[in-house]
Amino acid sequence: MLTSRIRHVVAAALVAILVAAGSPAGAQEKSRMDIVLERGKLIVVTLTTVPPFAFNDDKGQLVGFDIDIARLVATALFKDPNKVEFVSVSAEGRWPAIESGRADMGVGGTTTYPDRAIRVGFTRPFIDSGISVLVSKKSGIKSLKDLDQDKYTIANLNNPQMADRAKRFFPRTKILTFDTPSAQFLAVRSGRANALQIDTPSAEYWAAQNKDEMEVLPGLLGASQNNGIFMKPGDFKWWQWLDTAVAEMRTGSWYPQYSEIYHKWFGKKPPPQKFYLQQ
Amino acid sequence: MSFARWVAIYGPTYLTGLGWTAVTAVGAACGALIWGCVLLLIRLSTGRWGARGVDAYVQLFRNTPVLLPIYLIYFAFPMIGLPWPAVVCGGLALILQNGAYISEILRGSVNAIDRVQFDAARSIGLAPWSTFRKVVLPQVLVYSIPALGNQTVLLLKDTSLLSAISITELTMQAKLLTEQTGAAYEAFIVVALLYLLLVSGTEVFFRVAHRAVRWR
Incomplete structure (x- = not known):
């Protein structure tokens, strides 16, 4: 259990952080x-x-x-x-x-x-780019439409646009959410997921690196990305x-x-x- | 945006995360306690080679970061035909590591039991299993409650690593909100406060439990 003194120190530190975070930027x-x-x-x-x-x-x-x-x-x-x-x-x-x-x-x-x-x-x-879908060749998925089945799983990145797109384009597909693109990639490679969505250049890069195992589906997921x-x-x-x-x-x-x-x-x-x- | 307003807008989204953290922590803690008892039993009942085997296991898990078994079980098991859900993989990794620690905690408590009690148990004709269940285990659990409390707190905090394998617990929730809003300070301060709350609750629980059994 925390002693009351430590509690006070912790409280003071938190207040300090809050004040620092809340101060107006660049005044x-x-x-x-x-x-x-x-x-x-x-x-x-x-x-x-x-x-x-x-x-x-x-x-x-x-x-x-x-x-x-x-x-x-x-x-x-x-x-x-x-x-x-x-x-x-x-x-x-x-x-x-x-x-x-x-x-x-x-x-x-x-x-x-x-x-x-x-x-x-x-x-x-x-740079602006589209969002593409990378699939493992084993999955047999040939088009964006194929992917919309509840037997498939797609790996997302943890930003809200990924979730929105998945809901819009693949409402039936199961979703996994990861905190790095490399974990997304690992998920497809290990068979955890059948597909992943990512900026087109990244998808094409990975497909080129793993020609035997993976490919990019034709077509884009509607929205474009501005970096x-x-x-x-x-x-x-x-x-x-x-x-x-x-x-x-x-x-x-x-x-x-x-x-x-x-x-x-x-x-x-x-x-x-x-x-x-x-x- | 003020902190209060941020909490008002995004506060409710933490509830799922809180739920997953609580579920995985409680599940893994129970599993780890059982696995720790099993390891202790193996050590006590199977002679020198059993003890060496348990030692090797404990060394292996105590000297590697828990993220390693988490990744390994989650990403490598599907390749050998075991696509278990993320919660099972993450929970198993936490159980395997914390079980190792808990078996060591329990071993320390067994050593604290007066040897005379084993002789006494034998002299009244208790079988080894009955001795373990009726004499050793109750005392061991009482002795080790404070240390088990500490281990549970560590386990609770380690559940944050499960964010790496797509489990939406508290840390993942904070990451999601940070990705959405760019407000990293707010997102993680709320998570810190929630962890503080969970840990304090765990500590109170173990303190009450210890007080309840101490005088028996």
């Missing part, structure tokens, strides 16, 4: 932009479990499309893609990492949702610069660099961002 603080420029290095929080966006390669190096995007941001700031330090966390560790100021910004297959944007600032998307750079909300100068940087990557002067990274990870050119450009 008269120095902009992150200036802090980053002074420091001469960008600190980026990222995941390590979402290939091909951010993952560890065979040599244990952190690589991926999102990692290269962060390096491109560092290049824009410091003319050096290596002036960046990555902080690897689990999915739910992303928000405290930027709220506490431990990292300047974050990437890592992170989708922009309106409910998230209440607490987290997002730039415009640096943005996220940062602490309320810091106008920092957000404005990052958003401009992303805009330049996708539709402006940095399109060649962006295009190169896109091709490196997805084996094709990015879709044309302006109607008068040929792909």
Whole structure:
């Protein structure tokens, strides 16, 4: 049993945490932009479990499309893609990492949702993609329609959009919910689930890595995903610069660099961002 | 959004998580106690080789993180044709590890029993099984209630690892809410308070139980 003194300490600590968490963000603080420029290095929080966006390669190096995007941001700031330090966390560790100021910004297959944007600032998307379904070949599932049977199980990630989509497209399919994409993948591989839903590039990456066992079903699950750079909300100068940087990557002067990274990870050119450009 | 308002909006969604945490913790605690007793019985009744076998088992589970058997049973068993549900796999992993600890706790209590009692039991003609059931076990359980309480608290907190295998207990619930809202502090502070409540309740339960049997 806790003694009363310890109880008081615990209560005081909790109150302190609540006060710290509840304090208004960015009231008269120095902009992150200036802090980053002074420091001469960008600190980026990222995941390590979402290939091909951010993952560890065979040599244990952190690589991926999102990692290269962060390096491109560092290049824009410091003319050096290596002036960046990555902080690897689990999915739910992303928000405290930027709220506490431990990292300047974050990437890592992170989708922009309106409910998230209440607490987290997002730039415009640096990539958009569909949601695909990856199935094990053993299951014999050939189309999205096949999957909607109660003898099948689909592995979801623990975000609400996954649950909504599963309810809409596969109301009869049994659902398992995991906290990392790699656990989803393991579930299909071990036979726990027959299928999983994930961003199209991830599904295609895994299918290519496991040609004998898995394939991506034709067609997409309706909704598209916008992945943005996220940062602490309320810091106008920092957000404005990052958003401009992303805009330049996708539709402006940095399109060649962006295009190169896109091709490196997805084996094709990015879709044309302006109607008068040929792909 | 203030903390109070956040709790008002998302508070009810924790109830399922609370339920799963409670169910898995109670189930695994009962299972672990039974498995611990079985291990103790094997150690006491099967001579030197039985004791060595139990020792090896205890070493194996005491020196590995419980996440390992959780993953192994959940992801590897379907490959050998045993696709048990997640709750069974997770519960089994917790029982296997905590049973090892509990058998050690019980062993300590057996050693605390005066040797004279074994001689006395034999002299009035009690069979070994009756000696275990009527003399050893009741005393062992009384001696070890505080330590069993501690172990149950540890087990209760270890149920948070079951979030890794798709069980929607409290920690998974917090992860789901964090994914939805980005409000990691709020989501996890609520979970911390709920765990504090569950653990305090467990401690009270064992304290009352200890007081109830102490004077017999």
